[in-house]
Amino acid sequence: MSESANQKEKELNDRSMASLRGNLRHTCGATILNEWSVLTAAHCVCDDFGIPRDPSIYSIQYGSVHISETLERSVQVSKIFCHQFEMERLINDAAVLELAHPIPHDHHWEPVPLASHFDTTKQHRGIIIGWGRLWENGPIPSVLQKLEVEVYSDEVCSRFDFHQHVCFGAPIGGACNGDSGTALVVEGEQVGIASFITTTCGIASERFPNVYAKVTAFLDFIGEHSQGRN
The missing domain is CATH 2.40.10.10 (Trypsin-like serine proteases)
Known part of the structure; x- marks a missing residue:
């Protein structure tokens, strides 16, 4: 991602963000839904036909704007739910990951606020x-x-x-x-x-x-x- 956002945008809660890692290396991002679940794109964790990949290779790192390839602040993924993802048409690109253990509260994190309505008839x-x-x-x-x-x-x-x-x-x-x-x-x-x-x-x-x-x-x-x- 190029360039930094203007700091006047205060709404964003960094503590809802997580790094999704494959074998400890950052591969995609995610947002924390609750202590047991995170939200990400299906193409990050599902094959071209919407079948979940092996969850054992994935973990998340949470609780900081800084990421690393260590086990610090990390939780293993245990299940992957793909939403009828189709790579050919790039539709249904959403996945929920269930974690093997709840995210501890020893670091600052919060669940992400999801929009219940979003009017895209205007900019x-x-x-x-x-x-x-x-x-x-x-x-x-x-x-x-x-x-x-x-x-x-x-x-x-x-x-x-x-x-x-x-x-x-x-x-x-x-x-x-x-x-x-x-x-x-x-x-x-x-x-x-x-x-x-x-x-x-x-x-x-x-x-x-x-x-x-x-x-x-x-x-x-x-x-x-x-x-x-x-």
Whole structure:
């Protein structure tokens, strides 16, 4: 992700963000739903036909804007729930991960606020966040990055499935490899899950927007698989 977001955007709660690791290496982002569950993009953890990959290779790191390849602040993934993901059409790109143990409260974290309604008939200002590459083929940063974006209306994004996609652009910068699964936040609520880009990594515009899965399209699925354990 290129460029830092303006600090006037105070709504974003960094403590809801987590790094999804494959064999301890950052691969995607995620957001914390509760102590037992996190939300990410299906393409991060499911095959092209929506079948969950082996959960034993995945863990999350939580509780800080800084990530590492250590076991510090980490919890193993135990189950993966894919939402009828189809890679060919890039639809239903949402997955809920159940954790092997609850996230301890020895570090500061909070569940992410999910939008229950999001009107995409008009444009919005928002921010994207993540640990994605700083530029095409660039390094994975160890510190969480933020970028202010213009969330486009359905009219601008009509070539995508606006029932389950939301797209945006920015004057400079955009999502990059490693940002998948992280959040698009508008007015303090997560409205999107990083799904795909339409051109070179780090570019987002009306012609070549970044496209995220729309959270409101998956609320039932998220609720069904994030109840936690008794």
